[in-house]
Amino acid sequence: MSLSGSTEKSFHPSASPAPFPWSPTSATQGLSNPGSFPPSESTVASPRLNSVQVGPGHAFETTLFDSDMPIDSHSDPVLVAPDTSLSPMRQLLMRIDANDRQYVRQLPSHPADQLKIGIDLNAPDYASGRTPLTGALLKGHLDLAVDLLVLGADPQRRDAEERAPCELVVYASMGAMVLQFVSLRKAHGAPSKSGSRVDKYYQELLTAIDPRTGHTLLTWAISRRHQTLVEWLLGSGPDFRIYNRFVRTALDEACFSGSLEVVSLLVDVWPDLDSDLNRRYLVDAIRTAAESNRPMVVAHLLSFFRQKHNAQGSESDKSSSSRSSPDASAQKDLYQSFLGICSAKQPTIEKIMHRTHDDFLLTEDESRLLELDKIVAFANQQKLTKVVDIIHAHAKLPADDSAST
DSSP states (O other), X not given: OOSSSOOOOSOOTTSOXXXXXXXXXXXXXXXXXXXXXXXXXXXXXXXXXXXXXOOTTOHHHHHHHSTTOOTTOOOOOOXXXXXXXXXXXXXXXXXXXXXXXXXXXXXXXXXXXXXXXXXXXXXXXXXXXOOHHHHHHHTTOHHHHHHHHHTTOOTTOOOTTXXXXXXXXXXXXXXXXXXXXXXXXXXXXXXXXXXXXHHHHHHXXXXXXXXXXXXXXXXXXXXXXXXXXXXXXXXXXXXXXXXXXXXXXXXXXXXXXXXXXXXXXXXHHSTTTTSTTTHHHHHHHHHHHHHTTXXXXXXHHHHHHHHHXXXXXXXXXXXXXXXXXXXXXXXXXXXXXXXXXXXXXXXXXXXXHHHSOGGGSBOHXXXXXXXXHHHHHHHHHTTOHHHHHHXXXXXXXXXXXXXXX
16 A cells, blocks of 8 residues: 555555654564563663653644644544435535544444445445545544544545545555554454564554654554554554653553553553563553553552562462451452542541551562652652552552651
């Protein structure tokens, strides 16, 4: 698939791919298998430390990356009153023009079921000549275009005016990257890690950074909450340590966005996230969640780390097995606290700490590994009380440091 406006109708693996910007901060460019990290990576320091966090709506992002207002800029969905006098396809095109994502997302997920209600996502409109996908791209509705691709729209189908989707997006932009990724997945499935030309295209796409949005494909999909696209990308073996221009990995982005479901997916598929090799990225993710005031995400990451250490059967776990069980009456409160769930009847943190058995808490050594004392100090300074409470409900901070916080 050409991204430069050619009339080529299909993607040919033998053709040279369009170049994409490489991540300037990744030491693992080209790697698609996170399980094959080189040993030297254990010494790589994260550039996230003491970095300034820039939110999606911050003027810095708007000025630096979106100053040209590309065609794939975003806008909020608009609801349109239905017109029963129009055909289903005409109604769909009108909803697409108005960026009514709620309407599009409620369409049946299977093409056969779509046809039963008179919808063909790859058919051109008789009046405008547009397909639903080219119509969305012509209007600059990239999020809605992704919704259509998830529902089965063909990323290479030309409309009645011979307009290919790839010709309607900015060269090497996020829209172009999404279309090429979906085209590769549709034609070849997930990468085989065989070192083929197709695998190389996947690696280039998964490590590329869109200069307009500052995102990789994966961090953009996470930030825009495209769950299905995120799952497709995770199944393609991305290098989870790639940083976007906001100095955030995919896990950082999920923590920043407060997407607990994606955080859970990432910690499940990232090999050895708690190991000495990768723990730096877990620490950064906890820090990002704390800075973004996401106490439930902090709770999930701390529980994940403790569960990993319990599974390894550390000496501290073995020695604690002879202790008495915690107060049974406190179990519900403890469970809610560990999940970050607050209720009117929930006891104070001091009471929870008093009734909590040490087996439920990260040890002082584990807290040092995660730098929780520094994160608590920052959260206290910023008055992020829920974050502080969650960390105290999960961990025993070093005595000399916790006294000062």
